[in-house]
Amino acid sequence: MKRINMAVLAGDGVGPEVMRQTLRVLTTVAPDVTHESGLIGGAAWAEHNDHFPKATRELIDRSDAVLFGSVGGPVDQSHLPQWHGCEVNSILALRQYLNLSVNHRPARIFPALRNLSPLKNTRLEGCDEVLILRELSGDIYFGEKRTFESDAGLIAEDVATYTTNQIRHLAHEAFRTAAQRKAQLVSVDKANVLETSRLWRQIFTQVASQYPSVELTHMLVDNCAMQLIINPAQFDVIATGNLFGDILSDAASALPGSLGMMPSASFNADGFGLYEPSGGSAPQLQGKDVANPMAQLLSLALLLRHSLQRNEAASAIEHAIEQTLDAGIRTADICLTGEQAIGTRAFTDEVIARLSPS
Ligand code: IPM
Ligand code: MG
Numbered sequence: 001m002k003r004i005n006m007a008v009l010a011g012d013g014v015g016p017e018v019m020r021q022t023l024r025v026l027t028t029v030a031p032d033v034t035h036e037s038g039l040i041g042g043a044a045w046a047e048h049n050d051h052f053p054k055a056t057r058e059l060i061d062r063s064d065a066v067l068f069g070s071v072g073g074p075v076d077q078s079h080l081p082q083w084h085g086c087e088v089n090s091i092l093a094l095r096q097y098l099n100l101s102v103n104h105r106p107a108r109i110f111p112a113l114r115n116l117s118p119l120k121n122t123r124l125e126g127c128d129e130v131l132i133l134r135e136l137s138g139d140i141y142f143g144e145k146r147t148f149e150s151d152a153g154l155i156a157e158d159v160a161t162y163t164t165n166q167i168r169h170l171a172h173e174a175f176r177t178a179a180q181r182k183a184q185l186v187s188v189d190k191a192n193v194l195e196t197s198r199l200w201r202q203i204f205t206q207v208a209s210q211y212p213s214v215e216l217t218h219m220l221v222d223n224c225a226m227q228l229i230i231n232p233a234q235f236d237v238i239a240t241g242n243l244f245g246d247i248l249s250d251a252a253s254a255l256p257g258s259l260g261m262m263p264s265a266s267f268n269a270d271g272f273g274l275y276e277p278s279g280g281s282a283p284q285l286q287g288k289d290v291a292n293p294m295a296q297l298l299s300l301a302l303l304l305r306h307s308l309q310r311n312e313a314a315s316a317i318e319h320a321i322e323q324t325l326d327a328g329i330r331t332a333d334i335c336l337t338g339e340q341a342i343g344t345r346a347f348t349d350e351v352i353a354r355l356s357p358s
Contacts (some may be wrong), residue, residue: 005308006035007063008054011090012042013281014291014344016227021348022067022296028355030304030313035062041071041090045082048339051089057097065307067300068094068276074283079160091276095136096223098274100266101166102173103134103245104302105278112325118259120227126233128254133177133237134245135170136266137197138162139244156313162196162241167203168268174204174239175211181236186217188224188240188248200241225251226235227229249278258333260292263299265306273307276300289343297351320354 010019039238040351045051051071055102071090073083108129117124117179143159161170171187178185187204201218208216220229221244227234228248232255240248253259258342262278277295285291297317305314325334332341341349 001062003060003062003064004034004036005064005065006303007034007059008032008037008259009039009040009066009094010037010043010069011281012086013070013072013283013286015041015071015281016043017287017289017344018277018291020297021065021293021344022300025297025349025352025355026300026318026353028123029316030308030310033304033308033310035067040068040094042073042082042086044090045086049081051086052093052097056121060094060098065272066094066274067296067303068274069296070277070279070281072281072283073202074264081334086179092141094274094299095163096142096299098266098272099137099267099268100274101135101137101169103133103136103266104134105245105249105252105262105264105265106130107132107249107255109256110261110322110325112322112328113257113334117189117255118257119232119255123230124232124255126324127235127255129233130228130232130255131177131237132180133170133239134176134237135162135166135241136245137242138166139242150212156310160194160196160243162199170205170239171195172205173267174237175207175214178214178237179211183214184236186219186224186235186238187213188219188221188222188238188244190244191218192220193288196241204239219236221248224248226344227257228252253278256279256290257293259296260331260333261298263297265293265299268304268356271304274310275303275307288321289345290332290341291344292333293344293348293351294331294336297348298320317351320351323354324350 010016030080065233132219137346146310147156189195189202253262259279264278266274301314301317304310335341
């Protein structure tokens, strides 16, 4: 079978409609990038009775990178086999299949949207982007899970585990990343309570000695949640575990003002990358042409830059998005009172009109 540059897994909810627009941008900016679509999540269940079918694994095996959309169905249908366990069996299984261990989640505050942030401009002063590096392969996500009967009724258990190697791998990535930016790294844990966090802190402290140019600070996760809101400018790179990273990245998305603008990139130890919006499938928006395509478009830009070394094409997308925002063009999620919202397709048309082929 032929190798291709990009496996496209649009998934569920707004995934397919946003992906359709994203591929129009790809065709404009880098028409030579080869890609093929596969099924994942509820969409895959509908065809194969499987949330992550073999055909999709084979597609990934012959791809240089994965562009992922979103998975999951409406909450009131979560009992149906199509949606039951959908996220665990698709995106989490996929992360495991690819051994993805480092997840980059940049929360960027676009200059044109500073007034959209729920935070006062004075609090945002000096804050352009907070980058969360989330460990993706360990923690409570992948430890043993069980629910069992006891004398006291049902007991549910999720085990959180971290190995030294998992933490060390993330730590090196975090220090390298911080060294290329502002040389400030905040490692977030719950070392006052958790064993996994005590090991986390110990290893980050050890690894720090190899990166003397980077200033390392340890912060407890509850404090970090508050600090992100009262003084976000103190953060440049935050490194944290799987569960805290999930929660803090949603919290950080409130800084720019919408989760619809947050891309992400996940890598394994060999540098293979999967790129996906940080938000979910938003089934309530499905088929309405209202979803913000920015998170998916920016995820494509990250893929082009990091997996295909197409820096020019990546920057072209990022600049076109910035210019679109500068021109006052908005989807519904980033509209302030009095501003006019346009749909997913029309917003993408505006981005495409500002693209020059690379
Ligand atoms: C995310 C999502 C996933 C996670 C869900 C869909 C399993 O919330 O990517 O942040 O918890 O990792
Ligand atoms: Mg999440």
